Amino acid sequence: MALNIRQVEILELAKASGRVSVDDLATRFEVAAQTIRRDLSELADQGMLDRVHGGAVMPVGVSNIGYEERRRMNEEAKAAVARACAAEIPDNSSLIINIGTTTEAVARELLNHRNLTVITNNMNVANILVANETCEVVVAGGALRRSDGGLVGDLTTEFMAQFKPDFAVIGTSALDADGDLLDFDMAEVRVSRAIVAQARKAFLVTDLSKLDRSAPVRIISIRDLDAVFVDRPLPAELMRRCKEWETRVVIA
Template structure:
């Protein structure tokens, strides 16, 4: 089935932001919400979008969205989350930062911190923080993924095991409603688990579009984290669980 011009534009908007809403699209294209719902249903039937309440998201499944595309998604939210997280990391501390576009945003917010020791398996993070003369950057060994500059594998895990940092900053590909962090790549999952196990305090940085996505592999539960930095309040049930687990939730301004 060929797509009409409006459907092609809707698909392009979804690729840019990761999510589209029925009401916003109806206003943008000056058509009835029923028309937009039919468009989204057509795109969903062809596997191009996944329908969610009030709109649609890019399809979830067994593979992730391309790294450059993820970097462009929710940029303002990621920046706000990164500022909130970086504010909780003091000068003269040590931190492990793993893979992800939001963790890269945290690295940029740490550029003016003093006397940090940063351990990372993310070449993009290393390249950002090398500009901070007072920051010691230590890069893990392992197999380099050209797609996102990540280092993964047994060598990476062995490297991380040598450290006991004050903080770990991790991202996630998806966040389940029960509080599980999910990912698409087993090698990346194992490194993330090792990082959290080594840190005195583990921080998750994620925008809540991740609640609209799914991935097949479990990293850890939010229960294992000290803090979660998000762009808007968590759903009530997940917020209740965080209080039970004594996991702090910080909503970025």
């Protein structure tokens, strides 16, 4: 089935931001909400989008979205989350930053911090922070994943176990409604677990489009973290659990 011009543009918007809403699209195209729902349903029938409450998201499966596409998704939300996280990291501290486009946004927000020691398995983070002359950057060994500049594997996990940083800043590929952080790569998951285990405080940075995605491998639970930095409030039940777990939720 051929797509109409509006459906093509809807698909491009979804690719750019990761999610589209019925109300926003109806306003943008000046058509009825029912027309947009029909467009989204037709795109979903062809496997181009996944329908969710109030809109649609890019489809998910057993593999992650490409790095460049992920980097462009929800850029403003990621930047806001990154600023909120960076504001809680003082000068003269140490931290581990792992793989992810949101953690890379945190690195950019740290460029004006002074005398940081940053350990990372993310080559993009290292390349960002090299511009901060007061920052010592320590890069993990391991197998380089060319798709996103990540270093993973047993060597990376063992490397991270040598440190006891003040903070860990991690991202996630997906966030389950029960508070579990999820990923696609078991090797990366092992590194993330090691990072959280070694840090004095562990922070998650994520935009809540991750609630609309799924991935097959569990990293840890939000209950294992000190704080979660998000762009909008968590669902009510998950907020209740965070209070019960004494995990602080910071809304950027």
